[in-house]
Amino acid sequence: MKVRKANKIMQVTENELDKYLSKGYVLIDEVPAKPQEPKSEEPKFAKVYNSEPKPQRKRRK
Amino acid sequence: MPTSYVAPANNGTTGTKDGTYAIGALNYADEYQRALEQNFPYVLNYGALYATPNNGKYRWVNSKTIEIPSISTTGRVDADRDTIAFAQRNYQNAWVAKTLSNERKWSTLVHPRDIDETNMVATIGNITQVFNDEHKFPEMDAYCISKIFYDWTHAVNPDTGVALTPDTTVLTTANVLDVFDSLMLKMDNGRVPANGRILYVPFEILYIIKEAQGVYRHLGVESGPNAIDRRVNRLDQVQIIGVPSTLMKTLYDFTTDYAIADGAKQINMFLVHPMAVITPVSYTFSRLDAPSAMSEGKYVYYEESFEDVFILNNKANAIQFNVADGGGTSTSTSTSTSTT
Numbered sequence: 189m190k191v192r193k194a195n196k197i198m199q200v201t202e203n204e205l206d207k208y209l210s211k212g213y214v215l216i217d218e219v220p221a222k223p224q225e226p227k228s229e230e231p232k233f234a235k236v237y238n239s240e241p242k243p244q245r246k247r248r249k
Numbered sequence: 250m251p252t253s254y255v256a257p258a259n260n261g262t263t264g265t266k267d268g269t270y271a272i273g274a275l276n277y278a279d280e281y282q283r284a285l286e287q288n289f290p291y292v293l294n295y296g297a298l299y300a301t302p303n304n305g306k307y308r309w310v311n312s313k314t315i316e317i318p319s320i321s322t323t324g325r326v327d328a329d330r331d332t333i334a335f336a337q338r339n340y341q342n343a344w345v346a347k348t349l350s351n352e353r354k355w356s357t358l359v360h361p362r363d364i365d366e367t368n369m370v371a372t373i374g375n376i377t378q379v380f381n382d383e384h385k386f387p388e389m390d391a392y393c394i395s396k397i398f399y400d401w402t403h404a405v406n407p408d409t410g411v412a413l414t415p416d417t418t419v420l421t422t423a424n425v426l427d428v429f430d431s432l433m434l435k436m437d438n439g440r441v442p443a444n445g446r447i448l449y450v451p452f453e454i455l456y457i458i459k460e461a462q463g464v465y466r467h468l469g470v471e472s473g474p475n476a477i478d479r480r481v482n483r484l485d486q487v488q489i490i491g492v493p494s495t496l497m498k499t500l501y502d503f504t505t506d507y508a509i510a511d512g513a514k515q516i517n518m519f520l521v522h523p524m525a526v527i528t529p530v531s532y533t534f535s536r537l538d539a540p541s542a543m544s545e546g547k548y549v550y551y552e553e554s555f556e557d558v559f560i561l562n563n564k565a566n567a568i569q570f571n572v573a574d575g576g577g578t579s580t581s582t583s584t585s586t587s588t589t
Binding site: 190193194195196197198199200211212 | 350351392395396398399400499500501502503504510
């Protein structure tokens with residue numbers, strides 16, 4: 189956790205937080221929870237169908 | 250006295266000729282503070298600010314609080330030859346209280362065998378000298394510049410009441426002297442004494458200034474010996490001090506030592522008159538204990554101090570900044586290297 193007072197930023201533990209808040213520091217950054225990726229219904233590796241016709245190979249004569 | 254002054258490890262006892270020992274002073278904070286203060290001008294980048302004459306003008310209310318005197322008077326009025334005016338007090342003596350909040354400590358253990366085995370390299374004196382030179386003094390510099398910037402950006406122009414904001418022009422060889430000139434003009438209009446102004450710049454900007462000086466002097470000689478640009482002359486009116494760019498940021502993390510904080514901006518010019526700041530440092534404790542059973546046979550060194558930096562709000566015009574909007578030194582010439 190980060191607290192700030194004027195120009196001074198301090199990284200403090202949860203136990204130290206109250207002490208710093210009582211000294212006039214303001215909490216500026218809590219440890220953010222890891223953002224969860226939104227679950228999508230679509231499969232991750234969906235087949236991609238190409239609508240364009242494949243170029244035909246030239247046959248050797 | 251050396252910077253690394255360390256109290257003698259005699260556990261507070263003093264020997265006499267008759268072989269008896271008297272209990273001496275245990276806390277060496279005063280002597281240590283005096284030894285450091287003598288070295289401040291030579292070891293601190295902002296040593297001139299730590300040596301400001303203002304430091305002798307405040308009075309301590311308690312170990313944390315100082316009071317700064319401030320006298321204001323009324324102005325003159327028309328005289329009258331026909332009557333006697335009513336006498337009254339036309340000045341106000343006020344004390345502005347400032348509470349020091351930056352309380353820092355450092356300690357170390359040293360095993361006596363380490364001193365022997367390192368051929369005296371790891372003596373307490375050497376250890377504290379390295380600590381002072383490489384950690385404490387740079388940290389004091391970082392605190393000084395960032396606190397002055399914070400105080401100044403939260404103050405108002407004492408003449409107009411308008412909030413103070415730094416100049417944010419991107420500095421180049423072409424405009425660096427113009428920006429400097431505008432900062433000087435703001436001080437002139439703020440009735441700041443011309444003598445004693447100091448310009449602190451990162452070394453990258455110092456190179457640009459020197460380059461610009463060369464360009465203008467060259468132009469001056471080409472157009473006539475008396476036509477050297479006025480702005481170059483104004484540079485000669487200030488003391489220019491180059492500072493590592495890492496020690497000219499607006500914000501630091503002081504959890505341990507100092508580190509540049511996220512979102513810190515680069516200060517590219519800091520023009521100041523030392524009479525506008527006050528930098529009290531008070532050592533409350535500094536002591537070296539001899540090896541004992543409690544310390545498991547080790548020397549114990551501990552120091553603790555209260556210190557802070559304040560601007561004098563009624564002299565806020567004697568401080569001016571140019572700050573890069575981004576994190577790096579904002580320069581656009583090939584001679585400068587951008588650092589963050």
